[in-house]
Amino acid sequence: MDQAVLGSQAYLYATQTHNQCIIVNQIDGAPSGDGSKPVKRRRKRRSKGSSATNGEDVAAIGRMLRKRKLTDEQMNMLEYSFENEHKLESGRKEKIARELGLDPRQVAVWFQNRRARWKNKKLEEEYAKLKSQYDTILLGQCHLESQVLKLTEQLSEAQSEIRKLSERLVQETSTNSSSSSLSVEANYTPIEFEFGPDTNYNIPFYMMDNDYLQNMEYWDGLYV
DNA sequence: TTGTGTTTTACGACCTCC
DNA sequence: GGAGGTCGTAAAACACAA
Numbered sequence: 001m002d003q004a005v006l007g008s009q010a011y012l013y014a015t016q017t018h019n020q021c022i023i024v025n026q027i028d029g030a031p032s033g034d035g036s037k038p039v040k041r042r043r044k045r046r047s048k049g050s051s052a053t054n055g056e057d058v059a060a061i062g063r064m065l066r067k068r069k070l071t072d073e074q075m076n077m078l079e080y081s082f083e084n085e086h087k088l089e090s091g092r093k094e095k096i097a098r099e100l101g102l103d104p105r106q107v108a109v110w111f112q113n114r115r116a117r118w119k120n121k122k123l124e125e126e127y128a129k130l131k132s133q134y135d136t137i138l139l140g141q142c143h144l145e146s147q148v149l150k151l152t153e154q155l156s157e158a159q160s161e162i163r164k165l166s167e168r169l170v171q172e173t174s175t176n177s178s179s180s181s182l183s184v185e186a187n188y189t190p191i192e193f194e195f196g197p198d199t200n201y202n203i204p205f206y207m208m209d210n211d212y213l214q215n216m217e218y219w220d221g222l223y224v
Numbered sequence: 225t226t227g228t229g230t231t232t233t234a235c236g237a238c239c240t241c242c
Numbered sequence: 243g244g245a246g247g248t249c250g251t252a253a254a255a256c257a258c259a260a
Binding site: 089112 | 246248254
């Protein structure tokens with residue numbers, strides 16, 4: 001089995017025969033050449049169909065060497081820390097890294113990713129909220145449109161009734177003027193509509209635009 | 225067991241701020 | 243110019259249905 005430099009926090013063991021690697025969190029005080037800093041051991045992992053060898057694309061190799069799954073305890077501590085403050089000053093980063101036995105870089109990356117997840121979640125929540133508002137408005141619009149339809153029908157009927165009554169009035173007036181001395185006013189019968197000034201239109205105030213208000217004035221004038 | 229979709233860890237590129 | 247941020251993405255780890 002080969003052992004290769006991976007990073008300050010992990011060893012990578014790989015078998016060339018299986019073309020696999022296992023990454024293990026760093027053992028504190030991992031052996032180093034001079035005993036100072038932990039040895040960075042890295043071994044390149046071959047991806048499918050890759051013919052990478054030593055000295056080839058370092059960036060690609062770096063990408064292949066990763067994944068140090070954090071323990072539950074580390075995760076909990078990081079989450080707790082994130083709840084307190086989403087940003088990470090260098091002092092705090094060092095402190096967290098020390099306490100959890102992680103590389104400061106790992107802590108920084110974890111916070112970056114956590115912020116991204118948090119942002120996504122916020123966006124999803126915002127989207128759900130806006131969608132709900134939109135649906136409510138859509139429903140209101142449908143309701144109002146059906147009301148408009150109904151009222152338009154009523155208006156048409158009322159206009160037709162007015163026309164008929166006017167015609168009748170004209171007819172009666174001409175008949176009466178020749179056969180009776182009674183005045184038109186005396187025979188006048190008030191016109192009854194299906195709806196009047198007391199009708200509850202059920203239209204919210206904010207929907208009362210200029211046209212609507214003008215129509216109201218028109219109908220109010222008619223009933224004065 | 226395996227194929228597939230999702231989540232997590234890590235990195236490079238680029239940007240902003242001091 | 244360096245530190246730390248976001249964004250996009252690769253790939254390991256994981257979950258789960260078939």
